[in-house]
Amino acid sequence: MYPRILARIRALVRRGDYILSIHAENELADDYLNEQDLEAAILNGTIIRRERDPIGRAKYVIEGQTPGRKGLTAVVQLFQTRQLVVIITVYET
Numbered sequence: 001m002y003p004r005i006l007a008r009i010r011a012l013v014r015r016g017d018y019i020l021s022i023h024a025e026n027e028l029a030d031d032y033l034n035e036q037d038l039e040a041a042i043l044n045g046t047i048i049r050r051e052r053d054p055i056g057r058a059k060y061v062i063e064g065q066t067p068g069r070k071g072l073t074a075v076v077q078l079f080q081t082r083q084l085v086v087i088i089t090v091y092e093t
Contacts, residue, residue, distance in 0.1 A: 041072035
């Protein structure tokens with residue numbers, strides 16, 4: 001689902017062009033996960049749905065696996081003007 005968007009998100013993540021919200025950082029820590037786990041899950045994952053934030057901007061729910069084979073879901077948004085991926089939240093699935 002959304003192959004062009006997923007390819008763009010992956011390219012930005014590979015380059016390190018992403019930022020984590022404080023909420024996402026806390027969720028990673030709470031689940032004993034790190035940024036490498038997050039990156040791997042995005043790079044091998046799939047977009048399972050698109051949602052809209054309160055002002056109508058698209059955000060994407062990506063499900064993937066960590067290198068340790070844990071399921072991980074990330075909710076991300078493309079920040080168009082700065083060519084960044086914003087990681088809104090992350091949780092183990």
